[in-house]
Amino acid sequence: MSLSPRGVRLPAPGPVADAVHDPELRRMLEGLGLAHGDRDPIQICDLKSRPGRRDSRFLGRCTRSPMGMIVRWGVVLKRSRPGRAAELQGLYDDLTSALGSGGELPAAPRVAAARPHAGWIALEAWPGVMMAGDLDPTRRERRAARLAQLIAALEGARRAQRSWPDRPWTAADEARRLHEVWEQAGEAMPDWSTELVERLAHTGLAMVPAHRDLNAEQVIVDPSAVDPEAGVHRWVDWDQAARAPAGLDLGNLLAHERLAALLTHGVAGVDYASLRWGAIAAYVEAGGRATEPALGAWEAAACLRLAGLSLQRARGDDGVTRNPDWLPAPSARCSEAAALRRAAEGVFAAAGAVR
Numbered sequence: 001m002s003l004s005p006r007g008v009r010l011p012a013p014g015p016v017a018d019a020v021h022d023p024e025l026r027r028m029l030e031g032l033g034l035a036h037g038d039r040d041p042i043q044i045c046d047l048k049s050r051p052g053r054r055d056s057r058f059l060g061r062c063t064r065s066p067m068g069m070i071v072r073w074g075v076v077l078k079r080s081r082p083g084r085a086a087e088l089q090g091l092y093d094d095l096t097s098a099l100g101s102g103g104e105l106p107a108a109p110r111v112a113a114a115r116p117h118a119g120w121i122a123l124e125a126w127p128g129v130m131m132a133g134d135l136d137p138t139r140r141e142r143r144a145a146r147l148a149q150l151i152a153a154l155e156g157a158r159r160a161q162r163s164w165p166d167r168p169w170t171a172a173d174e175a176r177r178l179h180e181v182w183e184q185a186g187e188a189m190p191d192w193s194t195e196l197v198e199r200l201a202h203t204g205l206a207m208v209p210a211h212r213d214l215n216a217e218q219v220i221v222d223p224s225a226v227d228p229e230a231g232v233h234r235w236v237d238w239d240q241a242a243r244a245p246a247g248l249d250l251g252n253l254l255a256h257e258r259l260a261a262l263l264t265h266g267v268a269g270v271d272y273a274s275l276r277w278g279a280i281a282a283y284v285e286a287g288g289r290a291t292e293p294a295l296g297a298w299e300a301a302a303c304l305r306l307a308g309l310s311l312q313r314a315r316g317d318d319g320v321t322r323n324p325d326w327l328p329a330p331s332a333r334c335s336e337a338a339a340l341r342r343a344a345e346g347v348f349a350a351a352g353a354v355r
Helices: 015-020 023-035 082-099 137-156 158-163 171-185 193-203 248-264 272-285 292-314 334-353
Strands: 043-050 054-065 068-079 111-115 120-124 207-210 242-245
Touching: 023 054, 023 068, 023 111, 043 068, 068 082, 082 111, 082 120, 082 158, 137 207, 137 248, 137 272, 158 207, 171 193, 171 292, 193 292, 193 334, 242 248, 248 272, 248 292, 248 334, 272 292, 292 334
Parallel strands: none
Antiparallel strands: 043 054, 054 068, 068 120, 111 120, 207 242
16 A cells, blocks of 8 residues: 555645554554555545644545545544654543443544654544534434433543542632633633632533543544434544543533534534533433533633633734635634623623522
8 A cells, every 4th residue: 555645635744644644654554544445545634733733644545525524444643742642642542441332432543653853643533524523403312411421431430430530620610721821812811710610610520531622623423323312423633631620511511502503503403401401411421420501611611711712813923824625714803702602691690590
């Protein structure tokens, strides 16, 4: 199998090219290709890059579809400084051990190859497409409800609790992040956010295993499956996984789903209110550990954070470069920021009413 892709830019000489031609990674890619009956040159696609020589690339086989790029087989190559690469290798090894492979908990991709001293690791790329690309309302609601069940299962999993990476993310950390985002946006946080931060401090006492960046771009689904929930347990990009307050993951997911509904302006027919209450009901029924007021507080915090990020990007302040074929540009308009800010205040006020 050749490592020269068709119609895709080859990496420039340096660490990326060295990783692509690493003997272990090359053998693994050749084996994957042969297992799929594929002898064509592999594709190499930029996914995302950040300042400081941090980036990720897909190596393998993918095809374009109306829902986005569908992965057939391959790996995601993450490049960073050597110390960070070693940390990520240990993190993903710990996560795959803590989560197991039974399907009752979310799954994390395994490390397929790694050279942390050279500043890279390669993670298996699951076949399928990002959940974010499929806006069918019925499938979207069912998947969100299933994700809520998986979040609840993860929060209560004893095995995961025992062996989860010992990296705490507290309510105080979340409050600091909120202040950073809005300071970088050049605007003051709304007055009521002081009460929100106080509420988070009181609701964020139960620390549980968490993904910490869960949204529809981090979930890989099977676009051809009859069951829309097929593959929903396959989560990617666990780089921020930590022990965090119960409800943080679901609040973050709901805030991103609200933003997705704002961006589509109802064209796809997704009823956010129905999706939200279905997800919360599924979470509660599955034994999720956060109370309804706590969920409201964490959703409000996530909406407020996304609002601040939208304001930053509207000013042209975004250090992340994305491949639009894989990752659509995030919201960068003041109108979405204002809507998210109003939603955050409304959700938080409603959560206070049911305390």
